[in-house]
Amino acid sequence: MSPLETPIGRRTVLKGFLIAGPTLAIAARLGLADGANAFPTKTDEVPDIQDFTDIFVATQQPTVYDLKIEIKPDNRVALEGPRAEVGQGFLTMITMLVADHLDVPYANVDTITSPAEQKRGAAQITGGSHNTRALWDPARIICAQMRGQLMAAGSQKMGVPITSLRTEDGYVIATNGQKVSYGELTAMAAQLPLAKAALPKTAKDFKIIGKGQTRYGLEKMVQGKFQYTTDLFSSKEFLPTVVAMPATHGASVVSIDDSAAKAMKGVIAVTHIPGMPDYLIPEAVAVTAETFGIAKKAKNALKIKWSAGPMDQLSDAQIDDVLNGIIDKVSSPGDGIDATFRWPYVPHAPMQENAALAKVTADSAEIWGSDQVPNTGQRNAAETLGMKVEQVTYHVIPAGGAFGRHLFHDQEIMAAQISQRIGKPVKLQWLREEGIKHGRTRPVSIHHVKATVSNGDVVSYEHRMACPEMDLRHGLGDVVSGYITEYNNEGACQYFWTHTQKVFYKTGPTAITLKQRLLAKPTAAWRVVYNGQTGTINEIIIDELARMLGKDEFEFRMAMLDSDRHRAVLEKVAHEGQWGKKLPAGVAQGLGMHEEYKSIAAYLMEIDTRGKEPRMQKCTIAVDNGFCVNPTAVTSSMLGQANDGFALVFRAGLHVDNGATRESNFHDYKWGRMFDSAPDMSVHILPNSNVIPGGVGELGVPAACGAAANAWARATGKQPRNFPLNEYGA
Amino acid sequence: MPVITFNLNGNPVSVDADSDEELLWVLRDRLDVHGLKYGCGMGLCGACTSHIDGVAKRTCVTPVGSVAGHNVTTIDGLAKGGVLHPVQQAWIDNDVAQCGYCQAGQIMQAVSLLNQNPHPTDADIDEAMGGNLCRCGTYFRIRSAIKQVAGK
Numbered sequence: 001m002s003p004l005e006t007p008i009g010r011r012t013v014l015k016g017f018l019i020a021g022p023t024l025a026i027a028a029r030l031g032l033a034d035g036a037n038a039f040p041t042k043t044d045e046v047p048d049i050q051d052f053t054d055i056f057v058a059t060q061q062p063t064v065y066d067l068k069i070e071i072k073p074d075n076r077v078a079l080e081g082p083r084a085e086v087g088q089g090f091l092t093m094i095t096m097l098v099a100d101h102l103d104v105p106y107a108n109v110d111t112i113t114s115p116a117e118q119k120r121g122a123a124q125i126t127g128g129s130h131n132t133r134a135l136w137d138p139a140r141i142i143c144a145q146m147r148g149q150l151m152a153a154g155s156q157k158m159g160v161p162i163t164s165l166r167t168e169d170g171y172v173i174a175t176n177g178q179k180v181s182y183g184e185l186t187a188m189a190a191q192l193p194l195a196k197a198a199l200p201k202t203a204k205d206f207k208i209i210g211k212g213q214t215r216y217g218l219e220k221m222v223q224g225k226f227q228y229t230t231d232l233f234s235s236k237e238f239l240p241t242v243v244a245m246p247a248t249h250g251a252s253v254v255s256i257d258d259s260a261a262k263a264m265k266g267v268i269a270v271t272h273i274p275g276m277p278d279y280l281i282p283e284a285v286a287v288t289a290e291t292f293g294i295a296k297k298a299k300n301a302l303k304i305k306w307s308a309g310p311m312d313q314l315s316d317a318q319i320d321d322v323l324n325g326i327i328d329k330v331s332s333p334g335d336g337i338d339a340t341f342r343w344p345y346v347p348h349a350p351m352q353e354n355a356a357l358a359k360v361t362a363d364s365a366e367i368w369g370s371d372q373v374p375n376t377g378q379r380n381a382a383e384t385l386g387m388k389v390e391q392v393t394y395h396v397i398p399a400g401g402a403f404g405r406h407l408f409h410d411q412e413i414m415a416a417q418i419s420q421r422i423g424k425p426v427k428l429q430w431l432r433e434e435g436i437k438h439g440r441t442r443p444v445s446i447h448h449v450k451a452t453v454s455n456g457d458v459v460s461y462e463h464r465m466a467c468p469e470m471d472l473r474h475g476l477g478d479v480v481s482g483y484i485t486e487y488n489n490e491g492a493c494q495y496f497w498t499h500t501q502k503v504f505y506k507t508g509p510t511a512i513t514l515k516q517r518l519l520a521k522p523t524a525a526w527r528v529v530y531n532g533q534t535g536t537i538n539e540i541i542i543d544e545l546a547r548m549l550g551k552d553e554f555e556f557r558m559a560m561l562d563s564d565r566h567r568a569v570l571e572k573v574a575h576e577g578q579w580g581k582k583l584p585a586g587v588a589q590g591l592g593m594h595e596e597y598k599s600i601a602a603y604l605m606e607i608d609t610r611g612k613e614p615r616m617q618k619c620t621i622a623v624d625n626g627f628c629v630n631p632t633a634v635t636s637s638m639l640g641q642a643n644d645g646f647a648l649v650f651r652a653g654l655h656v657d658n659g660a661t662r663e664s665n666f667h668d669y670k671w672g673r674m675f676d677s678a679p680d681m682s683v684h685i686l687p688n689s690n691v692i693p694g695g696v697g698e699l700g701v702p703a704a705c706g707a708a709a710n711a712w713a714r715a716t717g718k719q720p721r722n723f724p725l726n727e728y729g730a
Numbered sequence: 731m732p733v734i735t736f737n738l739n740g741n742p743v744s745v746d747a748d749s750d751e752e753l754l755w756v757l758r759d760r761l762d763v764h765g766l767k768y769g770c771g772m773g774l775c776g777a778c779t780s781h782i783d784g785v786a787k788r789t790c791v792t793p794v795g796s797v798a799g800h801n802v803t804t805i806d807g808l809a810k811g812g813v814l815h816p817v818q819q820a821w822i823d824n825d826v827a828q829c830g831y832c833q834a835g836q837i838m839q840a841v842s843l844l845n846q847n848p849h850p851t852d853a854d855i856d857e858a859m860g861g862n863l864c865r866c867g868t869y870f871r872i873r874s875a876i877k878q879v880a881g882k
Contacts, residue, residue, distance in 0.1 A: 224765020
């Protein structure tokens with residue numbers, strides 16, 4: 001073994017390279033003018049030391065144990081989960097954890113989501129795929145305490161020593177065969193002094209955790225009885241309301257002629273609301289009517305004059321110019337791959353467009369929405385209403401999808417402002433047109449990547465990204481406040497970036513940097529933040545490096561990956577998906593991988609490019625998410641992310657024309673449909689590799705995007721550079 | 731406003747509404763039937779899909795006047811006498827839903843497909859279900875659930 005190959009951790013060859021690096025780099029710089037070539041010197045990425053899941057878990061420690069679990073006299077359990085259900089399966093997951101650790105049947109637990117509670121601090125944010133990881137220990141420990149308390153009560157009630165007791169299916173059971181239900185013991189248990197906790201269950205005792213569980217509320221969903229925000233009350237009580245938003249981003253109202261709208265039968269009010277410009281919540285004109293149908297017609301009859309907006313001079317080309325002006329330069333000398341990429345603005349576009357209810361009186365407010373960070377929403381609602389936080393009750397209702405959209409609370413704020421002004425409860429439903437144009441978005445981005453190759457090895461890797469500033473003011477400050485004292489959005493973005501960006505291949509000295517510029521079009525974190533763009537591009541580059549070096553894309557990855565855990569996932573997907581099988585010309589397989597939130601996924605997609613548009617004809621997925629709580633939910637999530645990947649690569653994207661978003665509904669904003677989903681899909685969950693769960697709510701997207709783009713490249717011989725490919729890939 | 735009468739989930743109903751008001755909003759706002767959902771308002775996403783005389787229609791672009799005297803069935807009226815429709819049961823068996831918001835429309839569309847074509851091919855499913863968007867990407871399980879019913 002040569003000194004360069006000494007196994008001193010990951011990137012053995014690179015460490016050797018670095019030892020010689022500083023001297024060589026300095027020498028090179030001394031001899032050259034400014035802007036000279038230099039290899040990046042960064043090696044170990046921050047997520048290897050501490051990733052964002054660790055940050056969530058660490059900052060939530062003071063309050064995350066505040067789980068509300070109540071055993072009712074009828075032996076049912078009432079559980080409040082302090083997160084949002086947005087389709088990711090939170091209610092199912094938390095019900096499973098509590099039912100198993102409390103030793104009660106799953107069906108005996110009634111679970112709802114907690115309203116905003118400021119005392120929870122950072123422990124009431126739904127994002128970053130960390131819910132299962134963060135609530136894993138609290139559920140174990142609190143439920144063990146409750147079982148201890150119930151056993152102490154059982155011991156008194158049955159007159160037997162506590163050591164002769166065990167729990168099962170909602171009963172405390174004695175060795176002599178006596179048993180008492182939790183429900184019969186709950187009152188007594190509440191009065192007893194705090195007992196010793198029972199031993200928390202370990203994996204070998206699990207009855208529910210680790211076994212597939214169907215979605216919480218599924219029976220109601222299939223009957224139309226599962227209630228989303230706008231289903232909660234009659235529209236006769238909470239009045240249907242829609243909003244008209246600015247003609248261009250950041251514009252404000254100059255004048256409103258609402259005479260035609262108000263003359264319509266059934267129109268109740270037209271209200272000018274200020275939004276929260278500091279939070280990029282747009283100024284708007286609201287129409288309240290007997291029905292949404294009437295409100296929509298009346299909205300279209302409004303004649304609103306809007307001011308010029310701050311980005312009226314910007315269309316896509318000018319935005320690209322701005323980004324090209326700020327992006328870090330690549331500087332590595334040498335040959336290899338030097339490529340630029342572009343992703344467009346993408347809205348979250350959940351199937352339920354933004355909606356909220358508000359009932360505001362002189363001295364109180366009650367708001368219903370699906371806020372992923374309700375504490376921030378509650379504080380901002382109080383501020384805009386001129387109330388104290390305690391006067392605002394802020395409910396968290398299951399959402400019809402989120403993908404990051406509900407990190408912000410535009411609709412809750414607007415509903416509150418409208419209700420306060422008209423003095424009546426309102427049911428606000430953004431029209432899809434407003435949502436596509438004004439809903440928050442994944443920002444457009446440009447990327448410059450240079451990977452250099454020497455003697456058949458990859459010896460350096462640079463990935464430079466620039467995008468409009470991503471808005472993280474939804475409460476991420478709470479999460480990182482243990483680390484930065486004053487919230488600064490750009491600082492938070494850079495902090496988030498360094499704790500999530502990582503190239504998990506042996507790419508040599510590697511630099512991944514971000515530059516941002518604030519624009520008026522609202523943005524927000526979008527499922528797989530930044531990595532949705534960078535991770536995909538890294539997978540495309542890895543494929544292109546393999547082909548440049550004359551290697552098979554699978555074999556090259558196996559050699560380049562820096563852990564056995566990664567290799568096991570890749571091997572699984574290649575085996576199950578029959579990597580390398582013969583396919584007709586125009587049809588090809590593509591691979592993609594991603595690691596984040598303590599989990600690893602690999603996708604193998606077959607794309608048929610022979611028709612009018614590319615089709616996904618098969619998709620095989622492998623995932624190692626540490627410890628799998630609910631294989632059914634993990635499977636669903638990974639399959640759904642295959643569809644995300646396909647849509648992002650081939651179809652989805654917005655355009656900006658003179659400060660306005662061009663698209664308006666699902667005819668011009670194109671997302672994946674049934675015919676984009678392969679009839680042949682499978683998910684393979686690897687055996688647990690850890691004792692704690694990793695996240696899967698976003699994990700698969702970059703891997704799926706990478707697989708889709710790489711399959712397309714292999715089928716067509718073209719290079720994926722500018723997305724979506726159906727528009728720009730010709 | 732005219733009084734418009736039609737059968738809703740097996741019961742006669744009368745509403746006071748302009749005949750061009752969209753059926754979606756008449757049902758949701760005037761009759762408090764909330765199973766069907768708003769998604770786009772232009773017949774592009776299928777979240778509001780319900781049956782008119784047994785055939786799937788987008789209620790967000792259906793004027794209420796056009797259903798006078800007809801039978802309207804929403805997801806709320808699909809189960810009969812407390813027994814789930816086989817398609818609803820297949821949705822449970824396959825754990826189809828994620829957020830669940832589009833599923834009322836997906837189910838009503840699938841029932842309509844299976845009524846007209848009890849054994850659809852993959853291409854038939856692509857075509858019949860192509861107008862129903864799902865943002866969570868539950869398409870694979872929707873397909874499996876339809877095939878389960880078709881296979882019985």
